Amino acid sequence: MFVKSDIRKVTIALERTFYHEVYLELGKAGFIHLSPSQESAPDTVMDAELKDEEAKQKHLVSGIQSALNALNIIPAEVGPLEKMRDIDRDMKFISKTTRTIERVQRLRSRIREALELITKRIAYLEALHQMGIDPGSIKTPRMVKTFFGIVENTDWEAPVQENYAVGKAGRYVFGIALPDGVSQMLQFLKEYSFSDQSDDLIKNSPENLMHRKNTLSRRLEILDDYYSRVKAETAQSLLKLSSIYRGYDEVFKALKMSLFSAKAMFITGWMEITDRKKLFSLLQGMCGDRFILIISEQRDPDAPVRLRNSKFLKPFELLVKTMGMPANSEIDPTPLTAVTFVLMFGLMFGDIGQGIMLALGGIILKRTAKKKRPIRTALIQAGDILIVCGIFAAVCGIFYGSIFSSEHIIPALWFHPIEHPMDLFSVTILMGALFITLGLCVNILNNLMNSKYTEALLDKKGLSILVLYAAIVLLIVRYTRTGQAPALWEAAVYIVLPLVLFSLRGVLGPILFKEHKPPSVPEYIIETLVEILEIGLSMLANTISFIRVGAFALSHAGLSIVTYTLAGIVDPTMKSAGAIAVITIGNIFIIGFEGLICGIQSLRLEYYEFFSKFFRGDGVAFTPFTLRIKTSEV
DSSP, X not given: OXXXXXXXXXXEEEEGGGHHHHXXXXXXXXXXXXXXXXXXXXXXXXXXXXXXXXXXXXXXXXXXXXXXXHTTOBOOSSOOOOSOOOHHHHHHHHHHHHHHHHHHHHHHHHHHHHHHHHHHHHHHHHHXXXXXXXXXXXXXXXXXXXXXXXXXXXXXXXXXXXSEEEEEETTEEEEEEOGGGHHHHHHHHHTTTEEEOGGGOOSSOHHHHHHHHHHHHHHHHHHHHHHHHHHHHHHHXXXXXXXXXXXXXXXXHHHTXXXXXXXXXXXXXEEEXXXXXXXXXXXXXXXXXXXXXXXXXXXXXXXXXXXXXXXXXXXXXXXXXXXXBOOTTSOOOHHXXXXXXXXXXXXXXXXXXXXXXXXXXXXXXXXXXXXXXXXXXXXXXXXXXXXXXXXXXXXXXXXXXXXXXXXXXXXOSSOOTTXXXXXXXXXXXXXXXXXXXXXXXXXXXXXXXXXXXXXXXXXXXXXXXXXHHHHHHHHHHHHHHHOOOOOHHHHIIIIIHHHHHHHTXXXXXXXXXXXXXXXXXXXXXXXXXXXXXXXXXHHHHHXXXXXXXXXXXXXXXXXXXXXXXXXXXXXXXXXXXHHHHHHHHHHHHIIIIIHHHHHHHHHHIIIIIIGGGTOOOBXXXXXXXXXXXXXXXX
16 A cells, blocks of 8 residues: 555566567567667667568558458457567468458459449339330331430429420329420430439340349359458458457567567566566576576666555556556555545545445446457446445434435435535535645655655755644634634744744755755745745635535535425425436436536545645556557457
8 A cells, every 4th residue: 555566667577589579479478568778779770670570561461451450350450479570471371362362352343333224124114114205116217306304393283285295103203295395305314313314224124134143143153252262261360360460569569669689689678676586587588598598686666567456445546547657766645546536535525325326326337348359447437436425424314314415314424415514514624624734744745755855854845834724723712712822832833943944945945955046035034924825825815725525515414305395385295206207317317416516526625635735646657568469359
């Protein structure tokens, strides 16, 4: 608790002929956080070889992807992995498969186009038959002009004219006109968006067209069967190659962070100290004794960070990481976050029934996230947080005597918020003062761990201000309870002395801890006065800000009163279906709306009033080089 994994810097030197195998095994093991090497210039010969090999692999991956797309196969991203394959042989396989697929697709496309044309012409002939016209009679018209086509607007009747006649079957139109009636007929048809299809009238008989259509359909079925066989025969090989070469692509990205000499390569990174035996065994299994492994004996403040918390606290890392990763120079605040966030949420949302519903919602969210592929870790953690918050809200509901918005079913172990608002505000403000004090204590510990003694003892978030703030809070509490005013010595020791020490930080720091002196006395005096004013206002604002915990507890109780008031209007006995429906809808609204608002406000207080006292969040997350194996769908 409050600590992070022991991450050490590691350097590996080995013969560069092992580079591919070593990176594949490191990717499978997944415990090395790689970092770029900056110690010497890379070997230009090896760099050129890698670029050439990488270009080949990218070309191969592109060909594999094209084949998979053509066969409607969803590829895996990475894995399974194996040693370097014969890339030329794989390229020949992909080239042959791609050519086969393209040839089949071209033939299928041509046959489909021919089928569409034949189907369209058959529809034309059927339309002519519906109009009672023999297609053979219009093959060679001499004395008249014929037209056949399609109209967009069919809301009209065929006109009766002396020099032309028009027949209609649905959207299909056939017109015949004497030479002097052609323009008149075309003008009439133009009003209905006529599209001339006369050139598509086929001379073949309907029987010939159907025979041609059946022949092409059989050919298409044969090609479809062949396409299915090609897919069945090549799918697994394509998926395997896709997975392998995507893994190789990740390896090449990692290789760019390594250095090469004429015969050796150098890998630098970070790992947990507990994995050193595992790394040594891995390298020895691949390289024998032809490698050098150097692991730092001391912690490095610039090392990446891996938080180490219990299973119960692990979900609350999500709240911490939202603000940033804790650096190695500061305490992991996850345990404090778990306690403070859940406490604030529970006090705002205290209700037994609604808290249980929130917990059930968290269980559903967690199970849903586990079923998704890939598994959504953030949603699982959010579900766990919701479960804990719901349970604690139910516990606070016992103290408030509230169950599904009703405060008349069970007695309150503490008090009903709506009946004792000032007591509720006092408790939440004191809770806020405790959180601020705790945040200042964590800041002092962080600075002491990093040998920043002036900041730990004399700065505006140091020990002097902690004593000042805690003393003022305690003196105010004592005065409100007993009416006893602060004694002169108390004011001198707990208020004046801390302010004096803070004001003299620029003098005491260089004397006691050999730190730099302030730039100038006038500037230092003005800066100190402004900071004292800022400390007073910010501490007051931060403390009063926690009154919102009580305010939202009251608003929660107020919404509950509104729900039952509306139900009473529907039915004073609260037993009818209408009253029960109002109570149900009201509780659903409170759980959704108030639950969201309470969560947002708890986060706001957590980040801006608590974290702001100590948290920097400038660490780098420990992200090991990993080649994950994922499933594919055909």
